[in-house]
Amino acid sequence: MRTDTAPRILFKKMKALLTAILLVATTFSAYAQSDTEHSFATAQKGEGIYSLLRRNGYTPSASLTRQFKSINGDRLAHGTELKLNVTYQLPGRIRIERHPIFGAAYQNVEIKHTTLKNHVYYLVSGHGGPDPGAQGTRAGRTLSEDEYAYDTMLRTARALIEQSATVYIIVQDNDGIRDIQFLPGDKDEKHLGNRPISLNQLTRLRDRVTIINQLYDKHQKTALLQRMIEIHIDSRISKSTQIDVNFYYASNAGYKLSNALQNTFRKQYARVQPGRDYNGKIVDRAGLYMLRETRPVSVLIELANIQHRGDQVRITRFENRQTLAEWIVRGLIADAKS
Numbered sequence: 001m002r003t004d005t006a007p008r009i010l011f012k013k014m015k016a017l018l019t020a021i022l023l024v025a026t027t028f029s030a031y032a033q034s035d036t037e038h039s040f041a042t043a044q045k046g047e048g049i050y051s052l053l054r055r056n057g058y059t060p061s062a063s064l065t066r067q068f069k070s071i072n073g074d075r076l077a078h079g080t081e082l083k084l085n086v087t088y089q090l091p092g093r094i095r096i097e098r099h100p101i102f103g104a105a106y107q108n109v110e111i112k113h114t115t116l117k118n119h120v121y122y123l124v125s126g127h128g129g130p131d132p133g134a135q136g137t138r139a140g141r142t143l144s145e146d147e148y149a150y151d152t153m154l155r156t157a158r159a160l161i162e163q164s165a166t167v168y169i170i171v172q173d174n175d176g177i178r179d180i181q182f183l184p185g186d187k188d189e190k191h192l193g194n195r196p197i198s199l200n201q202l203t204r205l206r207d208r209v210t211i212i213n214q215l216y217d218k219h220q221k222t223a224l225l226q227r228m229i230e231i232h233i234d235s236r237i238s239k240s241t242q243i244d245v246n247f248y249y250a251s252n253a254g255y256k257l258s259n260a261l262q263n264t265f266r267k268q269y270a271r272v273q274p275g276r277d278y279n280g281k282i283v284d285r286a287g288l289y290m291l292r293e294t295r296p297v298s299v300l301i302e303l304a305n306i307q308h309r310g311d312q313v314r315i316t317r318f319e320n321r322q323t324l325a326e327w328i329v330r331g332l333i334a335d336a337k338s
């Protein structure tokens with residue numbers, strides 16, 4: 001039998017080294033959490049931390065320097081000086097965009113990731129203006145489809161913006177995101193650009209198509225991808241018909257998009273409600289005007305039967321509307337990556 005002490009010592013050394021690397025990696029990711037857009041800069045001749053930061057668009061400050069040193073400590077000479085031609089990581093920049101449409105509590109949106117940069121989304125909540133859509137009752141109150149679809153759509157829009165997506169909200173209200181259970185109905189929704197929503201259904205849909213298609217043409221050259229997402233909460237003839245989140249499409253590409261969304265919903269339901277059967281369907285609805293006439297690849301998402309008592313919980317709990325929005329965005333990211 002051969003005694004190979006040398007390899008064993010080497011192995012021990014390797015193990016220690018690996019542990020050290022892992023420790024460094026963990027420390028690193030603690031900073032990386034708030035720093036989503038990693039950027040780096042290489043030190044030029046005679047440059048100090050202040051001038052390197054200034055050259056990269058920062059306003060240097062004591063706290064920024066401290067942050068810089070803690071990220072780059074191992075690459076600094078004497079813990080304070082830059083080394084020529086060495087590349088340093090720049091401190092994370094938190095980018096906040098203001099979108100008043102989300103309401104006072106939600107208008108400041110932190111851009112957390114660049115995942116959906118140059119991806120364009122047209123978000124349409126069904127009905128609105130003079131048309132409340134399907135209605136149901138719960139606890140003596142009337143539930144109007146347009147309000148719940150709108151709130152879920154806004155949450156979806158906000159989560160998309162966090163991923164750096166370009167988002168157009170086609171139906172607009174002045175209510176913002178509402179963290180309340182029952183959303184009172186109103187009729188003051190407008191189309192993007194403060195255009196009134198017509199009483200006539202066909203005119204209404206035609207206006208939406210025109211707005212979307214004009215923007216689509218404008219973005220066509222530069223967008224990596226364009227999608228139209230329409231959100232509904234319909235009613236069935238029977239109050240006892242429970243419906244899971246369904247996806248309607250009108251083209252092959254729309255089918256693929258629906259598939260990415262359905263897969264995400266299946267996975268998420270399995271994660272948060274193990275044992276629950278998710279039966280959401282993908283349905284060919286090539287006859288639907290909005291799906292047929294809009295140029296972006298499109299999907300119509302039906303969230304629930306507004307008359308079904310169990311389904312109503314899915315839309316009246318605002319936490320559930322938030323979850324639905326987050327799952328939709330997860331699905332859209334999966335779609336964008338495929």
Ligand SMILES: [Zn+2]
Nearest residue numbers: 126133232233
């Ligand atoms: Zn509807």
